[in-house]
Amino acid sequence: MSLLCTKAQASSSFQNGSIASIPTKLTTSASGDSLPPAKKIFHKKEEDCSLFVAFFTFLSYGVLLLVGYVKEFFNPPSTKEKNREGYVPLYIGFESFYTRNVYRRIQDCWNRTICSVPGAIIDLMERTTPDYGWTMKLTGKIIKCINVGSYNYLGFAENVGPCHDAAEETTKTLGVTTCSPRLELGSMEIHQKLESLVAEFLGVDDAITFGMGFATNVLNLPSLLGPGCLVFSDEFNHASLILGLRLSGATVKVFRHNDAQDLEKKLREAIIYGHPRTRRPWKKAMIVVEGIYSMEGSICDLPNFIRIKKKYKTYLYVDEAHSIGALGPHGGGVVDYFGADPKDVDIHMGTFTKSFGAAGGYIAGSKDLINHLRVTSHAQIYAASMSPPVAEQIITSMATIMGKQGDGEGRRRIQQLSRNVKYFRQRLRQMGFIVYGHDDSPVVPMLLYLIPKIAMFVRELTNRGVAGVGVGFPATKITGGRMRFCLSAAHTKEMLDKILEEVEEVGRLCGCRYSTAVKNPEPIEW
Amino acid sequence: MASQWNVYESFQALLQAGPYHLALEGVLVLCIIWLFTAKKQPSKLVRLTKKEEEELIAEWMPEPLVPNPPPEDHPALHTRTVYGKAGKYLDLGKGEKLLNLGTHNYLNFGERPEIEKAALECLHTYGVGSCGPRGFYGTTKVHLELEERLAEYFNCEMAVLYSYGFSTSASAIPAYSKSGDIIYADEMVNFILQRGLQASRSRVVYFRHNDINHLEELLEEQVKQDKKDPRKANATRKFLVVEGIYMNSGLMCPLPELVKLRQKYKLRLFIDESITFGTLGKNCRGITDHFDVPMKEVDMIMASLETSAASTGGFCVGTKFVIDHQRLSGLGYCFSASLPPMLAATSIKVVDILEKEGGDLVAELQDKCRLMNNKLKGLPSKVTVTGEDISPVKHLRLVDSSEREVEEQILRDIAEKAENYGVALTVSSYLWDKEANPPKPSIRITVNKDLTEDEVEKALDAITKAVTDILG
Numbered sequence: 001m002s003l004l005c006t007k008a009q010a011s012s013s014f015q016n017g018s019i020a021s022i023p024t025k026l027t028t029s030a031s032g033d034s035l036p037p038a039k040k041i042f043h044k045k046e047e048d049c050s051l052f053v054a055f056f057t058f059l060s061y062g063v064l065l066l067v068g069y070v071k072e073f074f075n076p077p078s079t080k081e082k083n084r085e086g087y088v089p090l091y092i093g094f095e096s097f098y099t100r101n102v103y104r105r106i107q108d109c110w111n112r113t114i115c116s117v118p119g120a121i122i123d124l125m126e127r128t129t130p131d132y133g134w135t136m137k138l139t140g141k142i143i144k145c146i147n148v149g150s151y152n153y154l155g156f157a158e159n160v161g162p163c164h165d166a167a168e169e170t171t172k173t174l175g176v177t178t179c180s181p182r183l184e185l186g187s188m189e190i191h192q193k194l195e196s197l198v199a200e201f202l203g204v205d206d207a208i209t210f211g212m213g214f215a216t217n218v219l220n221l222p223s224l225l226g227p228g229c230l231v232f233s234d235e236f237n238h239a240s241l242i243l244g245l246r247l248s249g250a251t252v253k254v255f256r257h258n259d260a261q262d263l264e265k266k267l268r269e270a271i272i273y274g275h276p277r278t279r280r281p282w283k284k285a286m287i288v289v290e291g292i293y294s295m296e297g298s299i300c301d302l303p304n305f306i307r308i309k310k311k312y313k314t315y316l317y318v319d320e321a322h323s324i325g326a327l328g329p330h331g332g333g334v335v336d337y338f339g340a341d342p343k344d345v346d347i348h349m350g351t352f353t354k355s356f357g358a359a360g361g362y363i364a365g366s367k368d369l370i371n372h373l374r375v376t377s378h379a380q381i382y383a384a385s386m387s388p389p390v391a392e393q394i395i396t397s398m399a400t401i402m403g404k405q406g407d408g409e410g411r412r413r414i415q416q417l418s419r420n421v422k423y424f425r426q427r428l429r430q431m432g433f434i435v436y437g438h439d440d441s442p443v444v445p446m447l448l449y450l451i452p453k454i455a456m457f458v459r460e461l462t463n464r465g466v467a468g469v470g471v472g473f474p475a476t477k478i479t480g481g482r483m484r485f486c487l488s489a490a491h492t493k494e495m496l497d498k499i500l501e502e503v504e505e506v507g508r509l510c511g512c513r514y515s516t517a518v519k520n521p522e523p524i525e526w
Numbered sequence: 527m528a529s530q531w532n533v534y535e536s537f538q539a540l541l542q543a544g545p546y547h548l549a550l551e552g553v554l555v556l557c558i559i560w561l562f563t564a565k566k567q568p569s570k571l572v573r574l575t576k577k578e579e580e581e582l583i584a585e586w587m588p589e590p591l592v593p594n595p596p597p598e599d600h601p602a603l604h605t606r607t608v609y610g611k612a613g614k615y616l617d618l619g620k621g622e623k624l625l626n627l628g629t630h631n632y633l634n635f636g637e638r639p640e641i642e643k644a645a646l647e648c649l650h651t652y653g654v655g656s657c658g659p660r661g662f663y664g665t666t667k668v669h670l671e672l673e674e675r676l677a678e679y680f681n682c683e684m685a686v687l688y689s690y691g692f693s694t695s696a697s698a699i700p701a702y703s704k705s706g707d708i709i710y711a712d713e714m715v716n717f718i719l720q721r722g723l724q725a726s727r728s729r730v731v732y733f734r735h736n737d738i739n740h741l742e743e744l745l746e747e748q749v750k751q752d753k754k755d756p757r758k759a760n761a762t763r764k765f766l767v768v769e770g771i772y773m774n775s776g777l778m779c780p781l782p783e784l785v786k787l788r789q790k791y792k793l794r795l796f797i798d799e800s801i802t803f804g805t806l807g808k809n810c811r812g813i814t815d816h817f818d819v820p821m822k823e824v825d826m827i828m829a830s831l832e833t834s835a836a837s838t839g840g841f842c843v844g845t846k847f848v849i850d851h852q853r854l855s856g857l858g859y860c861f862s863a864s865l866p867p868m869l870a871a872t873s874i875k876v877v878d879i880l881e882k883e884g885g886d887l888v889a890e891l892q893d894k895c896r897l898m899n900n901k902l903k904g905l906p907s908k909v910t911v912t913g914e915d916i917s918p919v920k921h922l923r924l925v926d927s928s929e930r931e932v933e934e935q936i937l938r939d940i941a942e943k944a945e946n947y948g949v950a951l952t953v954s955s956y957l958w959d960k961e962a963n964p965p966k967p968s969i970r971i972t973v974n975k976d977l978t979e980d981e982v983e984k985a986l987d988a989i990t991k992a993v994t995d996i997l998g
Contacts, residue, residue, distance in 0.1 A: 081847050083822050087792045088763045115667040118657040150657040159653040167654050175611040175636045176645050176872050177836050180629040184952040187605045212690035214862035239861040272582045284588040315591050353863040357655040368595040375602040381955045382717050383692040384832035393654040469662045
């Protein structure tokens, strides 16, 4: 509670969520050096809720936990393990307690089943629970919803069209799997073609691809870092980065989200004083950030991070899982968005799941880096190579984005996404919701704070034909419960208007228009 | 005046106060005295001047991002390219197709048309990618169906599906075993399991390969330790991690003895059935079927779908109590996009086929494995082949030991020579400096169910010629 009070006092002057100083276009100097003026601060202070709302958020969790304690006191959990009497219990206290008493009540909001392509409109399979969430049953009814939950930024999740046709052809000629790792007998021409296309797309020397995005981080960070290395990781980095860094054995320090000043201060101190115990100088230092943060919707402050990395001789690893394809005038991600030199980022990492409608991940950078990964990456040696039709989907969608095929379709999609994002975010703010993240980010988190409101919002929106995603503790902090909308180039203006209409209605019902910032009175044009 | 403090009155008030009040006041006074008199710890950090700081920063020379880039002629940078489908024969661009003894498609499902048909049908409905993790609209009807079918296939309550073979075992183990727990693992467990063991932060105790007596010794030692601290023992979970058939040796684990130890010492048994899924058991249900061990004796079975199932991804099966936990704690499940639906559809078709013809397929494969085993005994005496006679994975090693790089190069030369004689072989690749127990370099020979006797004979000839050419 005391933490809340200080936070409320610190943010007593509420700021409007939008940022006035994003350098969206940079001029390159005569020497070709494309660093922006470093004075502009990209890190924004998000609008915070009032003490009143925070109190009720804690109260809602408190009531649920108290009811849980009382219930389990009189009726201990009946899910006891069978055939294992006398064994040490498999699960410890609080984690499963939380799942049984809080998550279980509203678990119909997650793990929903669809039976169509995850495009702009999906067929959601309705479920009911006969016993308050312990088990879920499909009713057989299909609900058609507008999909704002899937990661389909450029709308390539399609079951018709050139990507589908190419994938079909490849399935017939190359089969579905190679059954062997890349280093043994799993390397096909299509993998090599894909890697040179990715390198061309990003403007770097070479690239290497893997069958899973999560595994790309977890299995390659240990090849690049080891004990004696220093890593600065953003506060809100993804679980795959955190696990990869932990497995590497490097010393990890965390800096405040997207705050270049905090990073610089901590980095200076760490370099000057060396390893905390041995006082030896670090072997190397790396800054690990993401392009777009999937829970915050914020875009990383790349120009400042590049400035810091050059000044302090560190390396920069950018995870563009959500930003590749979705940001930038050419779909080149956060590097393209800021017009930065791709060679300034040492390690480009990204996934093909979001903007390319496929699966897998890549790492791109200098020839030496990629050669090193070809020899030492865990995935190259122990995991089967990427499935050929998946690789073909990526090649076709990437070629479309680059303009190599599709007759300008790639450009059209990028522009459609950009317009959708600006329109949607501005309309939401105008309605009075607290929206996090930067104006150009296609990930739109809308704050609800209270966990029952998350559940109500998701359910009510589904009843009205909009499929959204709600996120609460422990994926976010306790006072961070939110709806997260993922916009797509496949959404038309009519779909966006429908979504906004329903969101406004449900927001009015739930009472979650918390923003006290000044609203733009003009009607927003798409 | 009544409002003025009278020293006498306050003294009286002090005497009349309850003992607890006096005690509290006394403690507070002592605290204040301590705060004023305690010596301040000298600050360990010496504050430097700005100039000194800048000098230190300028002096610091980090090593390059890649300190030792591999040479251009490193074999890993010149891997062979496979053209066309990977089936019983491989096209490596050498003109004629080569007999495939290197990839893990033991049941040759890649060449069955019904698998391809299932993939295409699903592609027409769902497209390629699932565009989201399982929790956020990445769950399709196909995933649920595959999980149900796998659970039914193994006669278990529940199955959970992963989108990558590597993340299956590497996420499943840390979901249950935390720091403070103990995991007993065979020393030859494959690299994927080793990463799972590392990610769990538990204490890992390796026992000699397939040596039940050694395992029992270690367990007895732990029992003695537990007697000294029973409280800690009651909070320490113990796990046993083994593979059905070990990828690194081709030998089978002694499951009945392991189950006895599990019952006696209250361990939880996790088996990795990546090789034995679809290749063992008279009903084709894997190693539990082969040894007639009821499923309730095993806590969890993990397997990759990237071997005999000729797909991508992996799964874990077990009781609902055990498996459901991974839906919120399996990192590779929660934080990763789900398996592309068309690849899940091929696995459903595979399960269909295994249910109908599994027994026959296993019998046929095991015949071929035995045949290959017998034939390989006829190889020159400078090489030796290890692996169970019914294992579809065998290892060919040099008898004379020398330095690892030298052995690897010789084996690579043998594999290259064998290509000239019509057979595609692969040298097992390992990350030598990261493996817990690096095996001796070997050529991994895999057996395909559809091999004919002639083809096996041809393979033996080719390998013999290659070995003789290189080793004399």
